[in-house]
Structure formats: structure tokens, C-alpha cells
Amino acid sequence: MLRVSKRALQDLEQDLERVTGKQGVLEAISEENERMIVQRLDFLGLGRHTNANKVYDALTSKIEADDFAICQASGCSLRDPGAAEKLCDFAAKLEPPQTGFFLKKEKAKQLLRNEPPKKIMAALGYTSVDEMLEKEDLLEVYSALRFLEDAEWQNTVFFRQYESLTPADFEERQIELKALHHKWAQAAERFVAKKYHNVSHLKELGVIFVIPIFLGVSGESLRLLAMLSHYLNEVKYYSDLFAHLAKRENFAYNVISLLRGDVIEDRLPPQPAEARRPRFLIIQRYLAKDDENDWRLFEPHVNPEALHWQRAEEAIVRIPEVLPNFTNGIAFWKDLGPVGDYFISETGVPLLVSFNIVDTVMALVRQKELLKYVYHHQEALWNKIFVAYYGQEEMIKQVKQNIFKGYFYM
Incomplete structure (x- = not known):
């Protein structure tokens, strides 16, 4: 399932057993995976040897039913003009926004004055940045950078200003969850079509925004709730890193590195067998979205992004706490993040089926x-x-201490 060789996994297990003294951990994970698959298949009325296509169809049908039930229980229809705002409010109840360390709004205004976002201004009919800032919501304007301004201009002109940021340019304030005004919808259509979702965020500003455009497809409400919860956790996580960096040198350089999602570029040299220690890369973004065969995915690693999704999955399972009349068995998805296995397809080919709610x-x-x-x-x-060997807190600590190096030894 991890697409690594059996030998590589055996070597990792031997190293981890030698260092921690824990035996049979991978076998226990495998047994738990099997137990949870059998339980969920039983819930879906399927046998263990059901073909991959039927398992996949049953999982997506379960998501479809849960999505429909959420809309019914919450009274939120995506056809409703206020749907984006309602779903933001719902997400905030599931995962209350926390306080973080973010770019001061006055500094953000200064950056816009220094490098006016011409396409945003043209779309809104302004010739003066000051007039725009006086009449428009600052965080909505910043959000529009994502979908109105060219990526090249953002990276080579606007965000170059971040190179001079200091800790004094940041402040403590609450994360903001915003449904953008409908006037942005038309301008954002291309962005939504390309990304195939209507939500994004700016870590440095502490804002998560929803564009009021929906695709009208099954599962869309549940996916949006999951993404909002994920971003609420991710923004808080990076905010804590910003605050940690405020006490170190090269603040601006390191903040920019975090915003880019930098990962290690060069392969590490092999370790001598007699002195080998467990070594993990830190991969802070989903490399498989760009290249499913990226070499780093085949190395032992941890991924803070997956931790944010885990917390989002936990929030989704809490939906009945917010909607007492929701009784669709959302707990089905509890703890299924790492669960999956190969099933035989209708053509006789083994296919990996993920039971992860986000994948589904x-x-x-x-x-x-x-x-x-x-x-x-x-x-x-x-x-x-x-985590099975060292615990989640140790993983969080190691990532925080070594994220710029890109790897660590245990």
C-alpha cells in the first residue's frame, strides 16, 4: 500500500525495533487495518472478497448519503444564495477558529499600496488603492490575489515584499473564516474550474475563504466542511511555527519557505548498515498531487498535512454534536484515515481502495x-x-524542530 519494497519496509522495521524495543508494530497495524476493513464492509453489506469496483461504489454511495443527510439536517441547500456563509458557520461550530500569529492588517495594507493589485482594482472599478481599501474588506481583497492576479506577478513582484518582513509586522488575532461577497463569483470562476473546489486560504493572514460558487455535484457540502476544518487546523499549525520563528534569525526567509511548502530536494546518502538509525523525511505537502512517483514518497517520512486532515476527519465525525437530528451513521468514517487495501477489479487486476473519507x-x-x-x-x-512507535506528540515535535532541514533521525 505504501508502494515501497518489502525489503525497505523490513529494514525500517528492524531499525525501529532496535531503537525503541517495540516488537510486532507493523503486524499490529496490518491486523487493525484488516479488522476495520471487515467491519466497514460488513456495515455496507459486502464480503471481504467483493471486487474493487463494488467496494469503491459502496464507499462513495455512503459519502453521497452522508452529504445529503447533512444538507437535510442543517437546512442548507447549495442552491441557497447564503450557502457558503451557512457552511462557514457550520464549520466554525465543528472546529472553532483559534487565535494565531498573523500579518498585521496595517502592514497588509501597506504591501498593497506598495504594489497595487491592478487586476483586482480593475475588476472592482478602482484607480486608487486607498479608495479600494476604504470601501472593500481587506481580507477579501487579499483572498482575490489567489484567483485574479497572475501567479508570476504574485511570486516575482507582490510576495517579494515578504523578504523584508519582521516579527514586529505580526500580531496575535483570531483566524477568520469568510464567505466572500457574491461580487467575486464571476471573477473566480476560472479558479474554481481549475482547482475543482471553491475554498482556499492565506496562512500569513490567518484567513480561510469560500468563493460563493458551487459545482452542483454530490459530496460537495461534506467536502467543503472537511476542507474548512482542515484549513482551520493547518492555519493554526503554521501560525504556531511563525510565532516560533519570531525568536530565531532569518525570520522572513523561513516564513517564505513555510508558505512555499519547501521540502528536501536532494537524496540523502545511504547509512552504513552497522550504524543505521531510523530516518524520516518531512514532507509538508502532498507531492503525489503533482507526481505520484516522486522519489520522496518512497522514503520513510511523516507529513504534517496528513495530521491536519486527520483532525478534519475527527471533526466530521463530531457532526451529530452540532446537528443532534443527524442520524446517518457518520461514525462509519472514524479512524479510517490510514485504512485501505487491494481488491481485485472486475478485470482481475488488484486495485488499491482507500477507505479514507477525504480520498472518498x-x-x-x-x-x-x-x-x-x-x-x-x-x-x-x-x-x-x-506514531505507533513514538507517539503523535513526538512527531509534532520533530517536525517543528526539523522542518527546514527536511528530515530527522530517531
Whole structure:
């Protein structure tokens, strides 16, 4: 399932057993995986040897039913003009926004004055930045950078200003969850069509925004709730890193590195067998989205992004606490992040099926394109292996201490 050789996994297990003294951990993970698959298949009325296509269809049907039940219980229809705002409010109840360390709004205004976002201003009919800032919501304007301004201009002109940021340019304030005004909808259509979702965020500003455009496909409400919860955790996580960096040198350089999601570029040299220690890369983004055969995915690693998704999955399972009249069995998805296995397809080919709720809802939303997702499951499984030996707090600590180096030894 991890797409690594049996020998590589055996070597890792031997190293981890030698260092921690824990025996049979991978076998226990495998047994738990099998037990949870059998339980969920039984819930779905399927046998263990059901073909991959039927398992996949049953999982996506479960997501579809849960999504419909959420809309009914919450009274939120995506046809409602206020749907984006309602779902933001719902997400905030599931995962209350926390306080973080973010770029001061006055500094953000200064950056816009220094390098006016001409396409945003043209779209809104302004010739003066000051007039725009006086009449428009600052965080909505910043959000529009994501979908109105050219990526090249953002990276080579606007965000170059970040190179001079200091800790004094940041402040403590609450994360903001915003449904953008409908006036942005038309301008953002291309962004939504390309990304195939209507939500994004700016870590440095502490804002998560929803564009009021919906694709009208099954699973869309549940996916949005999951993404909002994920971003609420991710923004808080990076905020804590910003605050940590405020006490160190090269603040601006390191903040920019975090915003880019930098990962190690060069392969590390092999260790001598007699002195080998468990070594884990830190991969802070989903490399498989760009290249499923990226060499780093085949190395032992941990992924903080998968931790944010784990917390989002936990929030989704809490939906009945917010909607007492919701009784659709959302607990089905509890602890399924790292769960998956190979099932035989109708043509006799083994196919990896992820039971991860995020993989499943993403696949449902893009069902017409026949896309299948497994990388959330795979990254969650790498995290689970590390946590089984060392615990989640140790993983968080190691990532925080070594994220710029890109790897660590245990």
C-alpha cells in the first residue's frame, strides 16, 4: 500500500525495533487495518472478497448519503444564495477558529499600496488603492490575489515584499473564516474550474475563504466542511511555527519557505548498515498531487498535512454534536484515515481502495472524470507507523524542530 519494497519496509522495521524495543508494530497495524476493513464492509453489506469496483461504489454511495443527510439536517441547500456563509458557520461550530500569529492588517495594507493589485482594482472599478481599501474588506481583497492576479506577478513582484518582513509586522488575532461577497463569483470562476473546489486560504493572514460558487455535484457540502476544518487546523499549525520563528534569525526567509511548502530536494546518502538509525523525511505537502512517483514518497517520512486532515476527519465525525437530528451513521468514517487495501477489479487486476473519507469524497466530487484518490490514505499510513512507535506528540515535535532541514533521525 505504501508502494515501497518489502525489503525497505523490513529494514525500517528492524531499525525501529532496535531503537525503541517495540516488537510486532507493523503486524499490529496490518491486523487493525484488516479488522476495520471487515467491519466497514460488513456495515455496507459486502464480503471481504467483493471486487474493487463494488467496494469503491459502496464507499462513495455512503459519502453521497452522508452529504445529503447533512444538507437535510442543517437546512442548507447549495442552491441557497447564503450557502457558503451557512457552511462557514457550520464549520466554525465543528472546529472553532483559534487565535494565531498573523500579518498585521496595517502592514497588509501597506504591501498593497506598495504594489497595487491592478487586476483586482480593475475588476472592482478602482484607480486608487486607498479608495479600494476604504470601501472593500481587506481580507477579501487579499483572498482575490489567489484567483485574479497572475501567479508570476504574485511570486516575482507582490510576495517579494515578504523578504523584508519582521516579527514586529505580526500580531496575535483570531483566524477568520469568510464567505466572500457574491461580487467575486464571476471573477473566480476560472479558479474554481481549475482547482475543482471553491475554498482556499492565506496562512500569513490567518484567513480561510469560500468563493460563493458551487459545482452542483454530490459530496460537495461534506467536502467543503472537511476542507474548512482542515484549513482551520493547518492555519493554526503554521501560525504556531511563525510565532516560533519570531525568536530565531532569518525570520522572513523561513516564513517564505513555510508558505512555499519547501521540502528536501536532494537524496540523502545511504547509512552504513552497522550504524543505521531510523530516518524520516518531512514532507509538508502532498507531492503525489503533482507526481505520484516522486522519489520522496518512497522514503520513510511523516507529513504534517496528513495530521491536519486527520483532525478534519475527527471533526466530521463530531457532526451529530452540532446537528443532534443527524442520524446517518457518520461514525462509519472514524479512524479510517490510514485504512485501505487491494481488491481485485472486475478485470482481475488488484486495485488499491482507500477507505479514507477525504480520498472518498474527493473521488465522488470528481466522479465524472473517473479519478480515484489514495494519497491521503498513504500519507496517513506513514504517519501512523511513526506514531505507533513514538507517539503523535513526538512527531509534532520533530517536525517543528526539523522542518527546514527536511528530515530527522530517531
